Amino acid sequence: MRQLILGAALLALAPVAAQAQDAAAGEKVFAACKACHAFGKNGVGPDLKGVMGRKAGTHEGYNYSAAMKNSGLTWDEATFTDYIKDPKGKVPGNKMIYAGLKDDKKIQDLIAYLKTQQ
Template sequence: MKLPVVAAAFAAAFIATSAQAQDVSAGERSWNKCRACHQIGEGAKNLVGPQLNGLFGRHTGAVEGYSYSSANKGANITWDEAVFAEYIKDPKAKIPGTKMVFAGIKNDKEIADLTAFLKQFGKDGKKM
């Protein structure tokens, strides 16, 4: 195989993988699993769980007006993509004693898509 052909094949595979890495529309569909307990977007309020605007970069137990478990408040976690992925797979394993009653999302692609959807929303609930 000639070098240009190899380079083109590699580039095509990389682009396809990158394009599949995060699908906001699929993440929005996955969000339906979360919306019974959480809100996001302008005007979002705390429900059974805290609103999730500006989740990434926020510390656990930091949403005003939400009554967190002592486990969540004491977890001392800053939410980023890796931490969120670990948490959403099995919330009670990541933060034993959390109030979050959710079986988890085990599929890495679905987690990446949900992450992309959540990352659209700033602290004020507006899409960035």
């Protein structure tokens, strides 16, 4: 009976383990973001150093759209996930020209990488 319960518990936890964040994999995902974003300086897009926990549209020296400035968002895992899946849907009128990242695992890895750049 104990083995049956242990087996059921392991099966229940398997999806959680499969979704573990991997910052090294996230760095590879970020390669596509480098066309517009960097850490420590603004480019075509705003500086992403310390983005997690930052209020959207507030990084000094970047000219944000009115939509992003007025979005009321603060970048956390849930908000970033929704945004990166569909930037124009989450914040209509923002300047980001990106169709979105649909792969949940890649998003989680990207978030893990962004957290290393605080």
